[in-house]
Amino acid sequence: MVEGGHRIHLTLPSALREYARGHDAVDVEAGTLADVVARLAAEFPGLGYRILDDQGRLRRFVNAYVNDESVSHLEPQDVRLRDGDTVHILPSVAGG
Amino acid sequence: MARPKKGNTVVIAGTRKGLFLFHSKDRRTWQSSGPFFKGDTVRHAILDPRDGKTVYAAVTSEHWGAVVARSTDFGATWKVGEEGPRFSKESGLSVTRIWQIQAGQESELYAGTEPAGLFRSTDGGETWASVDALNYFPGRDKWPAGGGGLCLHTILPYPGDPKRMLIGISSSGIFGTNDGGASWRNMDAGIRDFAPGETCKETTTTCVHKMARDPTNPAIVYQQNHVGVYRRARGEDAWTRIEKGLPLNPAYGAPFGFPMVAHPHDRGTAYIAPLAGDGNRVMPGGAMAIYRTANGGKSWSKLTKGLPQKDAWFTVLRDGMRSDAGDPAGIYVGTTTGQIYGSRDDGDSWKLLADHLPQVQCVETGIVGGA
Numbered sequence: 187m188v189e190g191g192h193r194i195h196l197t198l199p200s201a202l203r204e205y206a207r208g209h210d211a212v213d214v215e216a217g218t219l220a221d222v223v224a225r226l227a228a229e230f231p232g233l234g235y236r237i238l239d240d241q242g243r244l245r246r247f248v249n250a251y252v253n254d255e256s257v258s259h260l261e262p263q264d265v266r267l268r269d270g271d272t273v274h275i276l277p278s279v280a281g282g
Numbered sequence: 283m284a285r286p287k288k289g290n291t292v293v294i295a296g297t298r299k300g301l302f303l304f305h306s307k308d309r310r311t312w313q314s315s316g317p318f319f320k321g322d323t324v325r326h327a328i329l330d331p332r333d334g335k336t337v338y339a340a341v342t343s344e345h346w347g348a349v350v351a352r353s354t355d356f357g358a359t360w361k362v363g364e365e366g367p368r369f370s371k372e373s374g375l376s377v378t379r380i381w382q383i384q385a386g387q388e389s390e391l392y393a394g395t396e397p398a399g400l401f402r403s404t405d406g407g408e409t410w411a412s413v414d415a416l417n418y419f420p421g422r423d424k425w426p427a428g429g430g431g432l433c434l435h436t437i438l439p440y441p442g443d444p445k446r447m448l449i450g451i452s453s454s455g456i457f458g459t460n461d462g463g464a465s466w467r468n469m470d471a472g473i474r475d476f477a478p479g480e481t482c483k484e485t486t487t488t489c490v491h492k493m494a495r496d497p498t499n500p501a502i503v504y505q506q507n508h509v510g511v512y513r514r515a516r517g518e519d520a521w522t523r524i525e526k527g528l529p530l531n532p533a534y535g536a537p538f539g540f541p542m543v544a545h546p547h548d549r550g551t552a553y554i555a556p557l558a559g560d561g562n563r564v565m566p567g568g569a570m571a572i573y574r575t576a577n578g579g580k581s582w583s584k585l586t587k588g589l590p591q592k593d594a595w596f597t598v599l600r601d602g603m604r605s606d607a608g609d610p611a612g613i614y615v616g617t618t619t620g621q622i623y624g625s626r627d628d629g630d631s632w633k634l635l636a637d638h639l640p641q642v643q644c645v646e647t648g649i650v651g652g653a
Contacts, residue, residue, distance in 0.1 A: 232364030236346035239376035240368045277345045
């Protein structure tokens with residue numbers, strides 16, 4: 187249990203499910219978006235690396251939403267979560 | 283696909299969209315497999331020369347980061363690294379791409395990254411340690427990036443001496459160590475400066491494109507730079523131009539191109555793939571030509587037999603050409619339009635080995651079971 191944590195529902199894009207043993211969604215206890223990724227990384231080795239860069243920021247082409255609101259522009263540790271929030275991790279529409 | 287057998291020649295093609303493997307017992311007919319890592323860029327991949335069995339691939343997802351994957355069954359299965367190389371929190375840097383992977387002297391593996399960084403692994407690419415003396419070299423905050431980004435793209439261990447290594451960074455230049463990476467020094471003297479008529483000093487930042495050691499004498503290194511082609515031997519205080527007979531980039535009056543390949547066993551023999559210029563990075567006149575020197579760069583000859591002589595408006599990238607260890611040597615060239623041309627006679631003649639691949643980022647070779 188993360189101190190100050192809440193029950194958070196997280197959805198994962200198809201590209202990341204292979205790193206989450208096939209799960210398309212998981213429930214975690216977390217207080218911030220950074221906590222969410224830390225919990226993921228502990229449960230699913232390699233998953234956190236694919237979401238955050240070396241500085242703990244969302245990778246350039248990774249987006250995060252809390253419920254329907256984009257938080258991609260924020261530092262993950264600054265994204266405060268509330269009990270029952272749903273966090274969506276999505277890749278940018280980029281590349282070709 | 284039939285599994286490669288001991289003694290087969292392997293050609294590895296990393297592309298903008300995945301990795302392809304080719305193997306042949308006679309270098310005339312080839313079998314292929316792939317793509318592996320669909321959709322991801324494989325800027326470099328090698329067959330580990332220490333065992334002739336393990337393929338390492340530097341796999342970059344623009345979305346999900348860069349890792350090294352390895353296979354010991356020629357692609358039937360892959361072990362993908364959980365994480366890739368990382369810079370420290372204090373640095374403020376983050377790895378975005380892996381440009382180069384090289385086997386070291388013993389069990390270690392090296393990776394060159396963007397932003398420019400050198401990392402060492404002793405567990406086959408599972409975990410990485412930063413080579414701090416280079417990665418946090420004084421003044422790195424002023425290193426200029428090349429057009430492809432600030433990338434460490436060349437890693438040249440020194441056969442028989444694990445303490446020595448050269449690396450190349452675009453466009454920050456050449457760095458050497460002789461103490462196992464504990465300290466590094468710039469090695470750019472003698473290269474043309476971008477300012478007309480000027481020559482770089484040892485500490486000037488330069489745009490090295492690729493370097494290769496002469497396998498018969500690893501103290502000799504050949505270099506394709508943004509502004510010229512050079513040779514330098516250990517102990518010399520500057521790079522020497524070796525450009526007689528080469529086409530020139532009109533912008534600087536110097537040959538422009540990316541790859542530099544040394545012949546596997548003929549001393550003084552090397553290959554380059556000159557382009558029209560830095561403002562027009564295509565084969566000159568749309569006619570594909572590889573140039574070979576057989577005398578350490580005193581002169582170059584043009585090789586075209588079997589290569590397309592019209593409408594060849596492509597580029598050969600810095601890791602797009604390699605030799606194999608055969609005798610005569612096989613030379614392989616991958617293009618940005620998805621062809622691989624192969625020669626089995628030291629480059630005298632060429633045949634199309636593969637077509638319609640994604641943009642070829644790298645070509646590497648090896649022998650199954652080791653040379």
